[in-house]
Amino acid sequence: MKEIIETRKITKDFVTKSGVIKRSIRLTRALDEVDISIHEDEIFGLIGESGSGKTTLGLTLLKLLDVNSGSIKFMDEEISSFYGKRIHEFREKTQMVFQDPYSSLNPIINTYKSVVTPLKVFHKEMSKEEVIERVLVTLERVGLSPPEQFLDKFPGQLSGGQKQRVGIARAIINEPKFLVADEPVSMLDVSLRADILNILLNLRNELHTSMLFISHDIAVTQYVSDRIAVLHLGQIVELADSTLLVKNPMHPYTKTLIESVPVPDPKRRWAPEGITVKDVEYVNEGRNECSFANRCPFVMEICRKARPEFTEVERNHFVACYLYGK
Ligand SMILES: Nc1ncnc2c1ncn2[C@@H]1O[C@H](COP(=O)(O)OP(=O)(O)OP(=O)(O)O)[C@@H](O)[C@H]1O
Ligand code: SF4
Numbered sequence: 001m002k003e004i005i006e007t008r009k010i011t012k013d014f015v016t017k018s019g020v021i022k023r024s025i026r027l028t029r030a031l032d033e034v035d036i037s038i039h040e041d042e043i044f045g046l047i048g049e050s051g052s053g054k055t056t057l058g059l060t061l062l063k064l065l066d067v068n069s070g071s072i073k074f075m076d077e078e079i080s081s082f083y084g085k086r087i088h089e090f091r092e093k094t095q096m097v098f099q100d101p102y103s104s105l106n107p108i109i110n111t112y113k114s115v116v117t118p119l120k121v122f123h124k125e126m127s128k129e130e131v132i133e134r135v136l137v138t139l140e141r142v143g144l145s146p147p148e149q150f151l152d153k154f155p156g157q158l159s160g161g162q163k164q165r166v167g168i169a170r171a172i173i174n175e176p177k178f179l180v181a182d183e184p185v186s187m188l189d190v191s192l193r194a195d196i197l198n199i200l201l202n203l204r205n206e207l208h209t210s211m212l213f214i215s216h217d218i219a220v221t222q223y224v225s226d227r228i229a230v231l232h233l234g235q236i237v238e239l240a241d242s243t244l245l246v247k248n249p250m251h252p253y254t255k256t257l258i259e260s261v262p263v264p265d266p267k268r269r270w271a272p273e274g275i276t277v278k279d280v281e282y283v284n285e286g287r288n289e290c291s292f293a294n295r296c297p298f299v300m301e302i303c304r305k306a307r308p309e310f311t312e313v314e315r316n317h318f319v320a321c322y323l324y325g326k
């Protein structure tokens with residue numbers, strides 16, 4: 001199977017400064033030696049509590065954020081070496097769908113302008129007729145039908161679900177190879193979610209777009225994803241085929257995620273009870289223990305001495321936990 005995107009040990013630190021008189025610097029390790037690979041035609045789910053680093057990982061894969069260390073390859077090429085024309089090509093082939101359809105569209109720009117802009121940036125050679133045809137096909141593809149009726153509509157004249165469809169249309173007008181969908185349905189009414197998820201599934205089938213699908217909702221993630229990775233404090237702690245992960249979660253943190261039921265309030269940031277984001281100290285060179293040790297009911301002495309290795313415990317099921325491996 002060919003990889004569309006592959007990371008090796010990527011680390012991303014955020015430095016925040018605070019205080020006027022007594023200055024202090026805090027370093028947050030948002031990604032901690034993350035290894036993932038997403039295959040061509042794959043929808044790769046990423047779950048984890050609020051602050052676990054999901055968005056940061058999505059942004060680094062699209063080169064919208066630079067990493068501190070590690071490697072990211074897009075179709076076998078190192079993205080840190082992209083510049084000039086190559087960045088332009090990379091931007092055409094990769095896109096992002098945002099969580100909030102209300103703020104991701106400009107209220108004074110109509111659907112046609114909003115959707116056509118990325119096409120005009122990357123396909124100056126297209127004739128006017130070709131451009132209009134591509135816009136209509138794309139609107140149809142995201143379920144805005146008949147498309148002609150939506151061209152002149154402004155965001156204020158669209159429902160939440162229709163706005164998200166316009167957001168997806170913008171992202172796919174150039175038929176990207178790789179898409180990051182960052183909680184694309186979490187702000188939508190439950191009744192609209194399945195339609196949007198089916199649009200993403202169709203995109204993969206029709207355009208062969210690979211995706212990183214970010215969510216904190218396990219059921220939603222399982223519905224669309226081929227495999228699911230679990231991110232905890234910037235570390236991937238479990239990875240498996242999606243049905244397998246939900247049926248047989250192994251890592252104690254994954255079990256907590258699956259057992260806790262998120263409150264159905266779209267504005268609420270979600271974290272399972274008792275788990276908070278832990279910022280590392282400025283001098284920390286990376287955690288030399290299991291990242292879940294402070295919360296884990298099964299913690300053992302060894303868990304605090306070194307990080308557990310990511311081990312294949314059963315076919316296509318990897319876990320970083322001493323209960324299952326080294
Ligand atoms: N620009 C930034 N400056 C400083 N810290 C940041 C920045 N962006 C993210 N962080 C920190 O990095 C960590 C990971 O954040 P990130 O937004 O990637 O998490 P997330 O899993 O997407 O959370 P959510 O589910 O709330 O969207 C958090 O501790 C966050 O506070
Ligand atoms: S390695 Fe130890 S602390 Fe970490 S999840 Fe496994 S049992 Fe718990």
Ligand SMILES: [Mg+2]
Pocket residue numbers: 054055056
């Ligand atoms: Mg996020």
